[in-house]
Amino acid sequence: MALDTQHIILSTDNLSIGYSSKKTQHVVRSGINLELKKGQLIGLVGANGIGKSTLLRTLTKVQKPLSGQILLNGKNLSHYTPVDLAKTLSLVLTEKIASKNLSVFELVALGRHPYTDWIGNLNETDIAIINKSLSQINIADLKDKKCFELSDGQFQKAMIARALSQDTDLIILDEPTTHLDMYHKAYILKLLQRLVKETQKTILFSSHEIDLAIQLCDSMIVMTNSEVTLDAPKNLISKGIFNELFPKDLITFDLESGSFRVKK
Amino acid sequence: MVLLLAICFVVNITLGSVSIPLKEIFNSLFGNIENQSWQYIILNFRLPKAITAILVGSGLGISGLLMQTLFRNPLAGPFVLGISSGASLGVALVILGAGTFGGFLSTFLISKWSVVIAASLGSLLVLLAVLAMSVKVRDTMAILIIGLMFGSITAAVVSVLSYFSSAEKLQQYVFWGFGSLGNLSWNELLVFFCIYALGLLLSVTSIKALNTLLLGENYAKSLGLNIKQSRLVIIFATSLLAGTITAFAGPIAFIGLAIPHMVRQVFNTSNHKILLPAVFLLGAIIMLICDSIAQLPHSDFSLPINAITSLIGAPVVIWLLVRKRKMMF
Numbered sequence: 001m002a003l004d005t006q007h008i009i010l011s012t013d014n015l016s017i018g019y020s021s022k023k024t025q026h027v028v029r030s031g032i033n034l035e036l037k038k039g040q041l042i043g044l045v046g047a048n049g050i051g052k053s054t055l056l057r058t059l060t061k062v063q064k065p066l067s068g069q070i071l072l073n074g075k076n077l078s079h080y081t082p083v084d085l086a087k088t089l090s091l092v093l094t095e096k097i098a099s100k101n102l103s104v105f106e107l108v109a110l111g112r113h114p115y116t117d118w119i120g121n122l123n124e125t126d127i128a129i130i131n132k133s134l135s136q137i138n139i140a141d142l143k144d145k146k147c148f149e150l151s152d153g154q155f156q157k158a159m160i161a162r163a164l165s166q167d168t169d170l171i172i173l174d175e176p177t178t179h180l181d182m183y184h185k186a187y188i189l190k191l192l193q194r195l196v197k198e199t200q201k202t203i204l205f206s207s208h209e210i211d212l213a214i215q216l217c218d219s220m221i222v223m224t225n226s227e228v229t230l231d232a233p234k235n236l237i238s239k240g241i242f243n244e245l246f247p248k249d250l251i252t253f254d255l256e257s258g259s260f261r262v263k264k
Numbered sequence: 265m266v267l268l269l270a271i272c273f274v275v276n277i278t279l280g281s282v283s284i285p286l287k288e289i290f291n292s293l294f295g296n297i298e299n300q301s302w303q304y305i306i307l308n309f310r311l312p313k314a315i316t317a318i319l320v321g322s323g324l325g326i327s328g329l330l331m332q333t334l335f336r337n338p339l340a341g342p343f344v345l346g347i348s349s350g351a352s353l354g355v356a357l358v359i360l361g362a363g364t365f366g367g368f369l370s371t372f373l374i375s376k377w378s379v380v381i382a383a384s385l386g387s388l389l390v391l392l393a394v395l396a397m398s399v400k401v402r403d404t405m406a407i408l409i410i411g412l413m414f415g416s417i418t419a420a421v422v423s424v425l426s427y428f429s430s431a432e433k434l435q436q437y438v439f440w441g442f443g444s445l446g447n448l449s450w451n452e453l454l455v456f457f458c459i460y461a462l463g464l465l466l467s468v469t470s471i472k473a474l475n476t477l478l479l480g481e482n483y484a485k486s487l488g489l490n491i492k493q494s495r496l497v498i499i500f501a502t503s504l505l506a507g508t509i510t511a512f513a514g515p516i517a518f519i520g521l522a523i524p525h526m527v528r529q530v531f532n533t534s535n536h537k538i539l540l541p542a543v544f545l546l547g548a549i550i551m552l553i554c555d556s557i558a559q560l561p562h563s564d565f566s567l568p569i570n571a572i573t574s575l576i577g578a579p580v581v582i583w584l585l586v587r588k589r590k591m592m593f
Contacts, residue, residue, distance in 0.1 A: 062482065086488030093486075098336040099478040101534045113476055114488040119537065120472040166487070 008074075009170050009202045010036040010059065015068035017051065017058045025066060028054045032068070032228050034221065036204065038169070041196045042230075043213035044206040046223030047246055052206045055223070056174055059204075060091055073169065086114035090166035092159045092173040100148040104158045107147060108133055111165035133165040136195065153184040160191070164199075173205035177212075185209055189216050210242070211259045233258075265545040269318075272552040276317065277310045279556050309446065312453050314552065316445045319460050320513050321523075321551025325543040326467050327502040328520030329527075333474045333536070334498050335408050342506035342520035345394050345407070345499065346414030347387045351510040352441070353418040354386025355379055359437045360425040379440065380452070383511035390414050391503040398499060399492070404481065407499075442568030443514035445555055456512050463504030467540065470498050474536040518574045522581045523547045529584040550577065 016030035028051040036042055046052050057063045059070060061077055070077040072088060080088070090111065097107075111133070112126040122130070134140045137157045147155060156176060163171045173192070177185040192203050193216045204221075207213055213220060214233045221230045224244040229236065236242065242253040242260075251260045327342035335344070343349070358378055394414065398407045426434055448456065473494035476484040485491055509516065527542045528534070554573045559566040 060486070062485070081488075082485070082490055083488035086486060089486070091483070091486040093482055095480055095482060097478070097483065098480045099534045101528070101532075102478060106535060107479075110476060110479060110483075110487065113472065116472070118469065118472060120475055 007038050008035050009038045009072070010034070010204075011071045012059075013069050013071070015058070015070060016066040017054050017063075018066050019054075019063070020066060027066060029223070029228060030066075030068075034228070034230050036170075036202060036230075037219070038202050039196060039200045040202055040218035041193050041216065042202070042204045042219050042221065043217040044204060044221045044223070045208070045210050045213060045245070050223045050225070052223060053174065055228075056172060056204075056206055060089060060172055061085060083114050086166065086168075088168050089170050089172065090163040090168040092156075092163050092171070092176055094174050094178060097147070100146070102147050103143065104134070104139065104145055104147065104150070104161075105130065105143040107158055108143075108161045108165050111162040111167075114166065129167060130165050133161045136164060136198070137161040137191065152179045153181075153187070156180065156184075156188060157191070160188075160195075164195070169201060171201060171203045173203070175206050175208070177207055177209055186212055189213070192216075210245070214258050265542070265549070269545055269549050269552075272549050272556075273314055273318070276314045276552045276556045277306060279559060308450075312448050312450060313446045313555065315453060316448050316456070316513060317551040317555045318548040319456060320445060320509050320516060321519055321547035321549070322544040323460055323463065323505040323509050323547070324516060324520040324551075325523035325527075325547025326464065326540065327505040328522075329524040329536075329539060329543050330467060330470070330474070330498050330502050331520075332524055333477055334495065335404060336477075336480070337408065338525070339521070340408065342502060342509075343415075343515070345411040345502065345506075346390045346418065347503055347506045348510050348515040349415040349418040350386040350388070350390030351383035351507070352386070352515060353390075353421055354382035354384070355440050356422045356425050356437055357386075358382040359440065360422075360429040360433050380511050384507065386418075387503070387507040387510060390418070391499075391507065395496065395499060395503075398495065404495065440514050441570070443516040443570040445513055445551075445569055448512060452512065456508055459504055459508040463501045463508070466497055466501035466504070470494060470501060471536045471540060473498070478534055514570070516573060517570055518577050519547060519551060522577045523550065525581055526550075526584060 012032050012034045015032040015034075016027060017032065018028040018030075019026045032055070044052055044055070054063070058065050059077075061080070064078075072080065072085075077085075102110075108130050109122060109126070112122060112130065113120060116122060116126065131140070134143055137160055139154065139157050139161060142150065142154060142158070147158065150158065160171075160173070160176070163173075176188055176192075180188065189205075189207070189209065189212050192205065195201065196203050196218070214237070217233055219230060219232050220236060221228065222236055222241050222245065224241065226244065229239075229241055231239070231241075237253075237255060237258055240253075240255075245253070249263075251262055253259075254261045324342050328340070331340040331342060331344055332338060334340075394407065394411055397410050401407055401410070426437070429437075473484075473489055476487050476489045477494075479487075481491055506520070523543050523546055524539070527539055527546055531538055531542055533539065551573075554576055555569060557567075557576065558569045558572040
């Protein structure tokens with residue numbers, strides 16, 4: 001058992017997520033028990049409005065859990081200081097960054113902030129890590145470009161490089177494939193898969209690309225109306241979980257091909 | 265730029281209603297007394313004024329930069345938090361309201377220090393109100409709106425006061441509003457400098473936080489930044505800088521908004537490690553130039569500094585924006 005917990009990067013214990021104000025509590029989901037293993041690519045899927053974002057916001061300490069607890073590397077999430085958390089968990093969000101006048105190198109360099117001194121000077125180690133992150137994502141040639149000059153796909157890669165340079169055990173991405181074409185969707189997810197293999201980091205991402213996620217992920221979290229399930233994609237298919245994902249009037253999950261079909 | 269600042273500084277001291285040769289200026293500065301009255305003019309009028317110009321220009325520029333980054337808004341300036349309107353209200357109460365107290369009290373109230381104290385108190389009160397609310401409000405944009413609302417309230421009170429005031433008092437208040445770099449004694453300058461230095465120090469310690477904020481608040485938080493604390497430090501630094509400047513030199517417009525834009529266009533960067541010193545230097549340079557022009561060399565007149573900063577600065581910013589066709593932010 002002791003050996004087992006060493007392989008767990010993040011676990012939740014009877015977690016209940018939602019929003020609370022002074023008088024009322026709005027529970028989005030409750031009784032969530034998950035164990036994310038180290039060195040895996042994990043996809044989070046579910047219909048719109050099912051609570052994917054709320055779950056990610058809670059796991060990343062943007063909002064507080066209503067009840068239950070979250071353990072990150074065996075330590076309660078609420079006991080982390082902001083800087084310690086930044087050294088363990090990095091994020092790629094859907095929101096636009098405030099200044100697009102940064103160069104790609106400057107953007108990626110910001111990932112080193114939890115490690116730099118009071119004024120943010122980069123030492124040799126920092127610069128080596130930044131350059132390594134850039135080459136791991138294959139964007140070393142873009143490093144002097146300004147962010148507003150990049151295409152959506154290139155910008156997303158730069159944001160992933162930034163998270164990588166933060167040198168954390170866990171990277172969480174919120175819908176990293178939105179706004180991208182079919183090729184770049186596959187490219188970004190394939191890139192994440194390669195990063196997991198090369199760096200032994202754990203990467204959790206939410207996505208609506210269920211077909212791609214099934215093909216590439218080591219395990220998936222599926223949120224349906226009745227439950228939140230974590231398992232390997234092939235087990236999830238055989239359990240018939242994907243059929244529960246959406247209302248059945250328009251699309252159904254085809255077990256043979258492992259993808260969704262529109263009803264004719 | 266440091267060299268340019270030094271040149272502007274000397275030129276600024278050289279120019280004035282009494283023309284004094286350059287050589288004599290250096291002599292006076294370094295203690296070789298040849299002409300008592302010239303030395304008196306330089307040491308007690310021109311030198312303090314030039315130093316004031318440097319403090320005002322750099323301080324306003326830096327506080328403008330802090331506000332633009334914090335609010336992620338290119339239209340923000342040092343006065344968006346309602347600091348200048350707070351100061352205006354204080355001064356308006358003293359100058360316009362003094363008539364109601366009558367006699368002895370009113371002569372005391374209109375003295376130089378009372379205006380400074382009123383302006384400081386006014387901006388301090390508005391600042392405390394904004395700070396108290398910024399602790400409660402989660403959204404940074406809401407603070408911006410709250411600052412603007414405070415501006416409207418004080419403007420309304422000032423108009424009510426002006427409505428009931430005599431023309432003479434009104435003129436006095438309007439003159440304060442023109443801004444003035446002169447008339448500061450060395451003692452006043454010392455007080456000014458101490459508060460300014462504290463504000464500057466806080467700004468320098470915020471450089472890392474400001475760079476992180478370029479990504480937006482959620483990313484900044486994920487990089488381990490304590491948003492509420494940094495926000496408080498940044499707002500406090502701005503208030504110290506902009507508040508004392510308004511108290512001692514009046515509400516000087518434009519510099520705070522324009523200098524950060526000029527620097528971004530020229531240096532083509534968003535890194536505050538470069539922006540902050542550059543804004544400091546350019547702010548001081550522009551202010552010295554504006555002041556040199558405002559005192560209309562070789563004449564007895566001087567123009568209101570507030571008009572000159574806008575007359576000279578605004579076309580420069582427009583020219584930069586049109587030339588590059590793109591706003592750097």
